[in-house]
Amino acid sequence: MSILTTQQLVIDVPNRLSGTPLNLTIQPGQVWGVLGPNGAGKTTLLHTLAGLRAPRSGSVHLNEAPLASLRRRQVAQALGVVFQERMDSFPATVLETALIGRHPFLSAWQRESSADYTLAEQALVRLDIASLSERLVSTLSGGERQRVALATVLTQAPAIWLADEPTNHLDLHHQSAVMALMAEQAASGKSVVMCLHDLNLAARWCDQILLLYPNGEAKWGPRERLLTAGTLEALYRQRLTVVEVNGAPVFVPI
């Protein structure tokens, strides 16, 4: 189990003067939804939490060690990132791509073991792409590629998932399946931080919410406190109506 914390973290968004310092504790078992309009800094935050981008100020800690003091390999053994944009530039099959998830655990010239193959094959089954195993990733549809990216992180089996719009390109069935997978990861003691544009997925699946505003302000806390029509209307500058379905709020733009 791993805990990711931030201390007085201000993310480095170009041309933004300042922002609310973030003091977050991402605990095992939690599912965080990061919400905010385009350009608010969701991806920047996710990359900063992954140690891929330096903060403007403050710090990110993995189990109390500053992320900046850790070797990349150590970080990759604990943190998995589902990127929003991907460069699938060299030819690789779906299975080969999923196996990349094991690389943080292999030494320089070490080949993947049969246990690594088993993990990758199980991940392909879980993401419903086992039948595509030998296909080149470059030949896949957008939704299929998205599921390869998720399968790669599932193969990595990190304690902390950082996922940038994990339901991007997915049809309704696969959106639900992926959110259920995230919830399942949290239930098994992992933690999940997701950037989302779909308020209703956040309302249904996230227990902690972080709202990012275009001016750098931020609010965070339990879903019940932050996912209200008033808060979200101000965040998105969009009027909303709320209905309740199966005990969860559903936000509809009006």
Ligand SMILES: Nc1ncnc2c1ncn2[C@@H]1O[C@H](COP(=O)(O)OP(=O)(O)OP(=O)(O)O)[C@@H](O)[C@H]1O
């Ligand atoms: N390398 C860069 N140079 C200049 N501006 C940048 C750079 N990277 C990010 N930005 C700007 O920083 C801001 C935050 O970008 P970011 O991608 O984090 O937003 P986001 O909330 O994830 O947006 P979206 O909802 O559109 O995905 C945006 O205004 C973006 O244009």
